[in-house]
Amino acid sequence: MTSVESGEIDNRPPTPVEEDCCGNGCNPCIFDIHKKLLEKWNKEKFDKLNDTLLDKNYLSPVKYSAFIIDKITKACEDCIFVCLNCKSKKEDDIIFLSPSQHVMIKLDTVTKPYTPISWSRKSIKLLIKLYSNGKASNYVKKLKVHDELSIRGPYGEFKYQRNSYKHILMLSIGSGIAAMYPLASSIVQDDLEDTKINMTVGFRSFSHVPLNDELRLLSDYWNFECTLYLSQESTANMTGINIVSNRLNGDIIRGILNSYSSESCLILICGTTEFNETVEKIVVEKEFSHYHVFR
Ligand SMILES: Cc1cc2nc3c(=O)[nH]c(=O)nc-3n(C[C@H](O)[C@H](O)[C@H](O)COP(=O)(O)OP(=O)(O)OC[C@H]3O[C@@H](n4cnc5c(N)ncnc54)[C@H](O)[C@@H]3O)c2cc1C
CATH class of the missing domain: 3.40.50.80 (Nucleotide-binding domain of ferredoxin-NADP reductase (FNR) module)
Known part of the structure; x- marks a missing residue:
């Protein structure tokens, strides 16, 4: 079945061949135009993917989702890494986050924001600083592998668009x-x-x-x-x-x-x-x- 028959529209801008450029430093050069079109195409593809993924997101801003601690390791003198897996084993449940968004984690009597440093479809990794007299810190210090945590999100209005700044x-x-x-x-x-x-x-x-x-x-x-x-x-x-x-x-x-x-x-x-x-x-x-x- 072709992409048209399947209802998909693959309108990726075709890449010019070397011979399409005359080498005279035209402004705009055919390769510059192609780069701009490719950026636009990628953004549209990303926005479409975003909409689909947001519907499927295992994380929700209005209800807690369950995660299981997979690994806890030392990151430096006063920080640890905590790796968490989705508790759900459903194939369709995937995590969707934009870089620098944060999540809220219920830690005993308090709920605190943390910014995942990396994530995959089914896991997130956190960098957590431990304060000697911190409410959340004192609870985090006692966490062990296989413990369950409730997380909601993602939050944060900051959005970055490719090449918008030098x-x-x-x-x-x-x-x-x-x-x-x-x-x-x-x-x-x-x-x-x-x-x-x-x-x-x-x-x-x-x-x-x-x-x-x-x-x-x-x-x-x-x-x-x-x-x-x-x-x-x-x-x-x-x-x-x-x-x-x-x-x-x-x-x-x-x-x-x-x-x-x-x-x-x-x-x-x-x-x-x-x-x-x-x-x-x-x-x-x-x-x-x-x-x-x-x-
Ligand atoms: C949007 C957002 C994202 C965040 N992401 C992360 C993250 O990824 N990793 C992370 O470790 N933290 C992050 N934080 C901070 C985190 O949410 C907690 O506030 C922090 O870990 C302290 O919580 P606590 O309950 O242990 O300490 P608290 O009980 O709130 O405070 C106890 C004592 O610790 C000290 N303390 C607490 N916070 C600070 C601070 N920011 N600077 C200096 N001293 C402080 C103070 O002496 C305070 O009196 C983020 C905060 C925000 C707002």
Whole structure:
């Protein structure tokens, strides 16, 4: 059966052959046109897929879904990774999330937001920072493999569209990296992306840095650059990653912003309330038009 007979319309723009380009630097070149058409086609395909997947989503914003803990591992000195599988074994139940969206997890008497750092059709992986006197933290510390958790979502109005900015500057501290990592990961793996990412994150020391291996992998991509600011450490090294021994403060952020255009750069901010407020104030002061604070 052909795609037309099956009711499918495969209208992918045909790729020009090498000989279609005269090599005289035409504006627009046939390959530039093809790239634009392909982007539009991909977006329409993605939107259609989104609608289908949202109907089937195992997660719901208005009711809890059951997950079973599959694995708990140490991520760094004060963070753990928690991997969860859908409790349902139904083939049709799949998880649908956009990068940097969060979910709400019922943890004993409290329900707290967490941002999945990665996911598949049937599982999600969380990075959870454990606070010594935290209500949710104290419950999470006692969780074991095979325990059940109730989760609802996804939430978060932030939506990213391919190639809508020349640069994305991600400014975060501590577990705020959980909101940045999935977006960075999806952008660098997208062959049609021209956007460059600068991820700048502050931590206390190198032993407080989670996602070391993941950041190293991202740094292999042409469009990813990462700088870690360590406030209490003077000697640390990480291949592919810039390390600066200093607190990520307002003056440093002002300096970083000076290298970017306020029109073509998207700034993403995620940290403590105090960090978010300080950075947002600087971003507004410097008249950057595009920014989002994850809070
Ligand atoms: C949209 C969103 C997404 C989030 N995603 C993640 C995530 O992926 N991973 C993650 O670990 N956390 C994430 N958080 C934070 C998380 O929801 C909890 O608030 C946090 O883990 C603390 O919960 P708790 O109950 O253990 O501590 P609480 O009982 O709320 O607080 C206990 C003490 O811990 C300290 N503390 C708590 N939160 C902070 C903070 N943000 N900064 C500094 N000190 C603090 C304070 O000293 C506080 O008095 C997210 C928050 C939001 C709003």
